[in-house]
Amino acid sequence: MISFASRAGSAIQAFAEASSDLLIQPTLRLGVTGLARSGKTVFTTALIHHLVETHALPAFAPAHEGRLRRARLVPQPDDDIPRFPYEDHFAALTEQRLWPRSTDRISQFRLAIEYERKGGWRSGPGTLMLDVVDYPGEWLLDLALIDQSYAEWAAATIAGTRRTGRAAIAAPWLAVLKDLDPSGPLDEVVAERASIAFTAYLTALRAGPESVATTPPGRFLMPGDLAGSP
Ligand SMILES: Nc1nc2c(ncn2[C@@H]2O[C@H](COP(=O)(O)OP(=O)(O)OP(=O)(O)O)[C@@H](O)[C@H]2O)c(=O)[nH]1
Ligand SMILES: [Mg+2]
Structure with a gap:
């Protein structure tokens, strides 16, 4: 109760400050x-x-x-x-x-x-x-992910590797994928290896003729503060 009252108090105070700020x-x-x-x-x-x-x-x-x-x-x-x-x-x-x-x-x-x-x-x-x-503009790409499930995104991304001209650059990542066991125990080292291979694929796509990133997640290409985080 005390915490509710003090929270409500600080909310009212914040609102008052914001309103007076808005006026001034x-x-x-x-x-x-x-x-x-x-x-x-x-x-x-x-x-x-x-x-x-x-x-x-x-x-x-x-x-x-x-x-x-x-x-x-x-x-x-x-x-x-x-x-x-x-x-x-x-x-x-x-x-x-x-x-x-x-x-x-x-x-x-x-x-x-x-x-x-x-x-x-x-x-x-x-x-x-x-x-x-x-x-970073790359982050804008990730807005499209909000309405997608992980399964939908994964299916679309793998289907994307079959587009013309992508076979060679996708091959190393697809090879890593083949060795993964999705129902096996979580292994952070293996997951990181797969993530690095996937990021290399995204980087190669961005370096391609379009020369802008079009395949999300853009956060993989421009991790910002999240670099190296799982
Ligand atoms: N001629 C001309 N080229 C421009 C102008 N603004 C940007 N460019 C070109 O567009 C490129 C990208 O501009 P940035 O402002 O770095 O683009 P950004 O949207 O911040 O890109 P990210 O930081 O990668 O998201 C520049 O390196 C220029 O080649 C402009 O006013 N005139
Ligand atoms: Mg910029």
């Missing part, structure tokens, strides 16, 4: 989404640059109407998520003239955007906190 300081959280190599990191870097340097943004209504005062990077709110390395990406693009490497883990940043309200019942200056998340 609205927060918008955006995920930039797209398959691997679709341009998320470049777009995100350009977005920060244009907002922070207050470049002319004629298609962005608040800027066009002269209501955008300034934007600045402020500490991002989650201590357990790495910060988006904006300065590194920007320097690579403009000084070294290099495109960013494929993103291999999640990161985020927070922009405080100071603007002039449009009028109505609350006018005057306002600040919008914009949190933007960048992540």
Whole structure:
């Protein structure tokens, strides 16, 4: 009961804080989404640059109407998520003239955007906190797995190895599969060996003519913090 009361208390407090936050300081959280190599990191870097340097943004209504005062990077709110390395990406693009490497883990940043309200019942200056998340495009593939059972995914993945041009790259993984006993006792070492062979197959597919990952799980290709976990 005590724990319920204190939990309810902290929930009410959190709600009150969130509501007062919302009144004083609205927060918008955006995920930039797209398959691997679709341009998320470049777009995100350009977005920060244009907002922070207050470049002319004629298609962005608040800027066009002269209501955008300034934007600045402020500490991002989650201590357990790495910060988006904006300065590194920007320097690579403009000084070294290099495109960013494929993103291999999640990161985020927070922009405080100071603007002039449009009028109505609350006018005057306002600040919008914009949190933007960048992540490896490979992870987007795994959304398709949400509606699939393991058996359906396994059947589809094995059927996929029979597509034209895949026999040679699938052979080493299929050879490992043949030696597995699905009803035998769990052996972590054997499972890891199979997982490594399967990941090599996914990597070979990604290196193929399509040059983007299309076979999930993308987490196998870009494990991020889960690298090496069972
Ligand atoms: N010409 C041109 N090419 C771009 C632009 N943005 C991205 N590209 C190309 O697209 C590639 C991928 O861009 P990224 O921003 O790294 O793509 P991403 O979506 O972050 O990719 P992942 O991190 O692998 O998910 C770059 O290496 C460039 O070759 C752009 O504005 N202009
Ligand atoms: Mg990226």
